Amino acid sequence: MFEESVERSQSNSEKYQKREKLFGTSDVLPLWVADMDLDTADFIVSAIKKRLEHPIFGYEQMPNSAFQAQINWMKKHHNLELRREHMFFSPSVLTSLNLLIQTFSNEDDEIIIQTPVYGAFATSILANNRKVIENPLIEQEGDYHFDFEDLEKKISPKTKLLILCSPHNPVGRVWTKEELLKLASICLEHRVMVIADEIHCDLSFKKHTPFASLSKEIAENSITLLSPAKTFNISGLAISTMSIDNQELREKFNKTYKATYLGEGNLFAHVAFETAYTHGEAWLNALKKHLLENISVLKQQLKENNSKIKFKSPDATFLLWLDCRELNLDDEALHQYFISKKLGLSQGILFGTQGRGYMRLNIAISKKLLNFIKL
Numbered sequence: 001m002f003e004e005s006v007e008r009s010q011s012n013s014e015k016y017q018k019r020e021k022l023f024g025t026s027d028v029l030p031l032w033v034a035d036m037d038l039d040t041a042d043f044i045v046s047a048i049k050k051r052l053e054h055p056i057f058g059y060e061q062m063p064n065s066a067f068q069a070q071i072n073w074m075k076k077h078h079n080l081e082l083r084r085e086h087m088f089f090s091p092s093v094l095t096s097l098n099l100l101i102q103t104f105s106n107e108d109d110e111i112i113i114q115t116p117v118y119g120a121f122a123t124s125i126l127a128n129n130r131k132v133i134e135n136p137l138i139e140q141e142g143d144y145h146f147d148f149e150d151l152e153k154k155i156s157p158k159t160k161l162l163i164l165c166s167p168h169n170p171v172g173r174v175w176t177k178e179e180l181l182k183l184a185s186i187c188l189e190h191r192v193m194v195i196a197d198e199i200h201c202d203l204s205f206k207k208h209t210p211f212a213s214l215s216k217e218i219a220e221n222s223i224t225l226l227s228p229a230k231t232f233n234i235s236g237l238a239i240s241t242m243s244i245d246n247q248e249l250r251e252k253f254n255k256t257y258k259a260t261y262l263g264e265g266n267l268f269a270h271v272a273f274e275t276a277y278t279h280g281e282a283w284l285n286a287l288k289k290h291l292l293e294n295i296s297v298l299k300q301q302l303k304e305n306n307s308k309i310k311f312k313s314p315d316a317t318f319l320l321w322l323d324c325r326e327l328n329l330d331d332e333a334l335h336q337y338f339i340s341k342k343l344g345l346s347q348g349i350l351f352g353t354q355g356r357g358y359m360r361l362n363i364a365i366s367k368k369l370l371n372f373i374k375l
């Protein structure tokens, strides 16, 4: 099923469109943006085509059946109890994140992120004139852990939010229940609200624990951001949800939400969302198997070549966090090193200074494209 994929360079794909600008050449395989160079599942494409047969594309509401499909999926796959009346449509997780920052913090307030982490967390905080407080993860032989001691030290009366990346992009960790409980208890004690970005949860190879499933008290001190975009490769359809269990927080957020007129999304997105969550299980299992095969091919390649590049197989995500420190190259030289191998990757420093010496490689590609990777 994932042997080959459709050619994207002539579509408006962001990772191909910006290739020349970022890498100075179009002669690289762009493996930076976190979407998949794998065809979206045929049952999703068919459902959208069916909707096209109804030739009126007027205003629509996101149907309750679509929300219900996500509720059922999250219960079945992650044992999370979502409630329709707590959920909001949002075109993207980053839209939600920015609206939440605006609602639940003020200018100059502090927001904690756990670096190295998805770069848009810091840029969103800064764009809203809040302060980024880094609580770097601890790295031990390729494995990453929370630094609770540092977290407690960093929290001040100005700290309002912590943005949790679970599973974690780029280090690929699925946080354990114990780790999340400890984090949650520190945040509760210091009245720091947690925004749990769980966009990668369905791409876990280990058991993912939703933050809001830990306890009622923890759910009430957090907001969960979910999306089928990564899982089913439908980022271009612009659909996600957020769930706010705490009534007081929900009422406060509702005021922001009303003032945005975000609407309820694109009618094709509603169809794709509901179809993915209703019929996507078998396809997702096949995808995960394919991703694990790609990971193991690259592991083997590094071993056979006695490479100085290392990576730990991720617990989740289709992103490999390549430790290139033994190459002893500075940021620009490392970037150029991969360009010379005709690969356009994300530089580790984009995830925080702790990412220096690392590169992020997206392995959600077909078997055919995988053959181009020579690390």
Ligand SMILES: Cc1ncc(COP(=O)(O)O)c(C=O)c1O
Pocket (backbone or CB within 6 Å): 034, 091, 092, 093, 094, 095, 118, 165, 169, 197, 199, 200, 227, 229, 235, 240
């Ligand atoms: C952790 C994380 N959150 C959010 C996003 C972006 O999601 P969206 O396109 O829904 O804003 C990404 C994309 O790579 C991501 O890795």
